[in-house]
Structures are given as C-alpha cells and as structure tokens.
Amino acid sequence: MSLRHALLGLLYEGPASGYDLMKLFEISLDNVWAATQSQLYGELGRLAAAGLIEVVAEGPRGRKEYALTEPGLAELRHWLTEVEPEQVRRSDMLLRVFFLGTVDPAQAGAYLARQGAIAAEQHERLSEIRPLTEGPEQISIYGRLALEWGLRASVMQQEWAEWAAREIETFAAAAATRDTRTTQDAQDAQDAQDAQDGQDGQDGQSAQDEQDEQGGHTADAEHPDLGRETPEAGRATADR
Incomplete structure (x- = not known):
C-alpha cells in the first residue's frame, strides 16, 4: 500500500x-x-x-x-x-523478542508487558472510532472490515504478550531449579570424593601399619638371638 x-x-x-x-x-x-x-x-x-x-x-x-x-x-x-x-x-517488535535471551528474565517480562499495554491502548483507540464505521456509506462498510481486523489483532497481541510473559517465568523457574540441582549434585559429588579420599588414606595407613608389624615379626623369626646375651658372653663379662 x-x-x-x-x-x-x-x-x-x-x-x-x-x-x-x-x-x-x-x-x-x-x-x-x-x-x-x-x-x-x-x-x-x-x-x-x-x-x-x-x-x-x-x-x-x-x-x-x-x-x-x-x-x-x-x-x-x-x-x-x-x-x-x-x-x-519485518517486525521490530518480534525481532527484539527473538533476542530477549540476552537480558535477564525480569527485563524480558517488562518488555512483553509494555507490548501488551501498547496493544491495549490500540484496542481502546480503535473502539472509540467504531461508531464512525456503522453508517450505510460504502467507506463505512469496508472501513468496518479493516477496523475489525485491527480490533482482533490488538486483542490477539495482548493475549500473546501475556502468554509469552508466563512462558518466560516458567522457563526462568525451571532454569533456577536446574541450577540449584546442579550445584547440589556437584557438592554431593565433592563430599563423596572427600569421604572416599579420607577412607583411602585410612586404609593406606592401616595397610602400612600391618606391613610394618609383619616386617618386625619376620625379623624376629630370622634372628631369634638378636638383642639377647648368650651365657658365654655373660661369663666373659663377669670375668672382666
């Protein structure tokens, strides 16, 4: 046109x-x-x-x-x-919607609320001129068709803006839940790893103690007289 x-x-x-x-x-x-x-x-x-x-x-x-x-x-x-x-x-309004993910959910919701308000104002303005299209003149008859399109489109845009805002709220809540769960899972995994490391340390120390004890018993068995004075050595010491 x-x-x-x-x-x-x-x-x-x-x-x-x-x-x-x-x-x-x-x-x-x-x-x-x-x-x-x-x-x-x-x-x-x-x-x-x-x-x-x-x-x-x-x-x-x-x-x-x-x-x-x-x-x-x-x-x-x-x-x-x-x-x-x-x-x-081309729609500047919808192009912005496509990239609302670059701002936080609150800002995205505020943008959609503004679009809903604009649509509501448009509907109110068109409703005020509706009586002017109710005459028998040809321009009134066909003008009424165009006016009705505008009225219906503004209602649709209001409903869409409200729906889109709810969708963003739902998405943001789900994302927050996922983030919390991910953080908790990471903490649980770290706690489990720390506990495992501690248990491994205790097991390692117990194994070392057991190995040391077994080593001592082996030495005693191989050298039963080690550290014990023989009778001959005792008499020699006494003679001196």
Whole structure:
C-alpha cells in the first residue's frame, strides 16, 4: 500500500480538502497506514501534477478541495486488482523478542508487558472510532472490515504478550531449579570424593601399619638371638 493510493481511495468517496483528508487518516486509517501532514500535502501536489486528482474549489488561506479524476480512478482500480500487496516480513517488535535471551528474565517480562499495554491502548483507540464505521456509506462498510481486523489483532497481541510473559517465568523457574540441582549434585559429588579420599588414606595407613608389624615379626623369626646375651658372653663379662 502507498500513501498515493490511500488518498485516491479516500477521494473516491467525494471531494475533500487536505485538512479533511488528514482527519480521515487519523480516524479511519489509523491502524493500517500512518501519514504526517507534510507527507499528505506533498503527495496531493504530486497526484495533481500527474492528473490523477484535480482542484475543484479554492477557499480562504489557500484552502483547496481535491476530486478524483478518471485516470485517478483507473490507477486506484489497477492497484486494487492487478498489483499484489507487499508481503511485509519485518517486525521490530518480534525481532527484539527473538533476542530477549540476552537480558535477564525480569527485563524480558517488562518488555512483553509494555507490548501488551501498547496493544491495549490500540484496542481502546480503535473502539472509540467504531461508531464512525456503522453508517450505510460504502467507506463505512469496508472501513468496518479493516477496523475489525485491527480490533482482533490488538486483542490477539495482548493475549500473546501475556502468554509469552508466563512462558518466560516458567522457563526462568525451571532454569533456577536446574541450577540449584546442579550445584547440589556437584557438592554431593565433592563430599563423596572427600569421604572416599579420607577412607583411602585410612586404609593406606592401616595397610602400612600391618606391613610394618609383619616386617618386625619376620625379623624376629630370622634372628631369634638378636638383642639377647648368650651365657658365654655373660661369663666373659663377669670375668672382666
């Protein structure tokens, strides 16, 4: 969609001034296409130069009233029936969601809460203009279809934002539980290793003591007179 075709479509309902068209944009096209005053007046000048619209009346302070021409109507119908709508695949909001894992869960939840609030404000704003689309005019009938899309989309976005926030809370809680369990498992493993090391030390000392004791018994068995004075040695000592 382009601004020029939006203006051609609005002028199909009848002649209007730039001021009137700006008001129609704010009221009926708020949820599908935004335009600033400078953009709108600039496009009106280009459409008039191209012969797609014409000035049919002029008023005080430079006020001009524009009407759709036959070439303008042909361009509008060509755009509606033969030009495929641009499939927009860009969403700054969803791109940020994709990378929310780079911030902590509380910040991610706050971001989603803001998106839900924005959707709620959008729904409230669209609800206020709903009565303007309830007339029998053609622009009201088809405008109601576009308005309903905006209303339903804003409700869906609110529900999605609330669901996404709950998902993050659940994920964060599960991650915290896993971290606690991992820390406890590591501590239990360390305690078990320390206990095993202590037991191995005790077993090693007991084995060494037993080996030393066995070594002493072996020495006594091999040298039974070692350290014991013989009778002959005793008499020699006495004679001296």
